[in-house]
Amino acid sequence: MGELRRDPVTNRWVVIDPERPDREAALKVEAWPPPPLPGPCPLCPGNESMTPPEIIAFGEPTRQRNQAGWWVRVTPDLQPLCRIEGDFDRRPEGPFDVMNALGAHEIVIESPEHQSTWADFPEQQLERVLRMYRMRSLDLRLDERFRSLIIMKNHADAASILSHPHSHVLALPFVPFGIEEELRGCREFYARKERCAFCDIILHERVSRVRRVAETDHFVVLAPFASRFPFETWLLPIRHASDFGKLGDKELVDLAWLVKRMMQMLGKVLGNPSCTIVLHSAPFDEPHTHDYHWHFEIIPKTAPVAAFGLGERLFVNPIPPEKAAALMGQQI
Ligand SMILES: [Zn+2]
Ligand SMILES: [Zn+2]
Numbered sequence: 001m002g003e004l005r006r007d008p009v010t011n012r013w014v015v016i017d018p019e020r021p022d023r024e025a026a027l028k029v030e031a032w033p034p035p036p037l038p039g040p041c042p043l044c045p046g047n048e049s050m051t052p053p054e055i056i057a058f059g060e061p062t063r064q065r066n067q068a069g070w071w072v073r074v075t076p077d078l079q080p081l082c083r084i085e086g087d088f089d090r091r092p093e094g095p096f097d098v099m100n101a102l103g104a105h106e107i108v109i110e111s112p113e114h115q116s117t118w119a120d121f122p123e124q125q126l127e128r129v130l131r132m133y134r135m136r137s138l139d140l141r142l143d144e145r146f147r148s149l150i151i152m153k154n155h156a157d158a159a160s161i162l163s164h165p166h167s168h169v170l171a172l173p174f175v176p177f178g179i180e181e182e183l184r185g186c187r188e189f190y191a192r193k194e195r196c197a198f199c200d201i202i203l204h205e206r207v208s209r210v211r212r213v214a215e216t217d218h219f220v221v222l223a224p225f226a227s228r229f230p231f232e233t234w235l236l237p238i239r240h241a242s243d244f245g246k247l248g249d250k251e252l253v254d255l256a257w258l259v260k261r262m263m264q265m266l267g268k269v270l271g272n273p274s275c276t277i278v279l280h281s282a283p284f285d286e287p288h289t290h291d292y293h294w295h296f297e298i299i300p301k302t303a304p305v306a307a308f309g310l311g312e313r314l315f316v317n318p319i320p321p322e323k324a325a326a327l328m329g330q331q332i
């Protein structure tokens with residue numbers, strides 16, 4: 001018999017049911033061979049002319065723009081979801097709201113090495129990637145048209161057209177639903193208790209240790225109480241902070257160390273580290289200093305979620321987070 005669990009932030013109910021027939025499949029990630037590229041990789045050094053002109057890069061001091069010699073490089077996406085030029089032209093269509101798909105869609109090319117993954121990046125390289133995320137967050141918020149930032153990465157994803165390690169940075173004129181839902185929950189929680197909901201969760205999980213996966217000086221990784229997906233994890237700063245952009249240098253080094261260990265651990269536990277990593281940080285334009293707490297959500301690509309999941313947003317998870325945390329904690 002399963003258990004219904006409610007997430008204290010979003011108030012979403014999740015079915016945790018270890019008797020589900022898909023529980024075996026949820027214990028591993030299928031390794032798919034990457035599809036052959038139709039031509040040269042546009043993200044590899046030497047092929048800089050195959051991407052739109054770069055926005056910024058870290059690299060050798062003598063390097064020229066749009067030439068090899070970079071360590072981390074940011075360009076507009078090859079097939080952007082939204083465009084940076086123009087205005088919104090907000091308009092009604094009867095009861096419907098429409099505006100132009102305006103926003104920034106950039107890719108962070110995380111390494112010159114085509115085959116590399118976060119599990120085998122040197123720590124210094126991961127630090128550069130995280131520093132670039134911070135820099136893009138601080139820069140994109142200067143554009144007053146944008147309200148929020150999403151950083152999303154498909155780690156070691158054979159399904160991606162581009163297998164070269166990269167992540168997406170999106171600055172949007174609205175707050176995406178996943179963050180909006182959390183903001184609403186956090187605001188209500190704070191209004192009642194004058195405490196941050198995530199801080200309460202962190203405190204409880206660090207003391208009980210049942211769902212705690214790992215901890216460093218500045219960060220904690222835990223399997224959330226109402227995990228939607230098998231082996232879902234959250235990585236949060238221990239000290240309350242709503243804005244990823246304000247991450248300090250010491251914390252950044254600590255975070256790089258932890259993220260690398262996380263990716264190595266997922267490879268050991270699930271056989272393959274393929275996962276989606278999303279950054280949730282407070283929107284630029286509304287003060288959420290006290291009630292929101294930034295974090296990464298990490299969702300391994302195990303067996304598909306039960307059929308109810310996508311249509312009804314009713315999540316059924318056959319792996320209790322306590323079990324996931326125990327398996328993961330042993331390997332980190
Ligand atoms: Zn490449
Ligand atoms: Zn907090």
Ligand SMILES: [Zn+2]
Pocket residue numbers: 182280295297
């Ligand atoms: Zn979140």
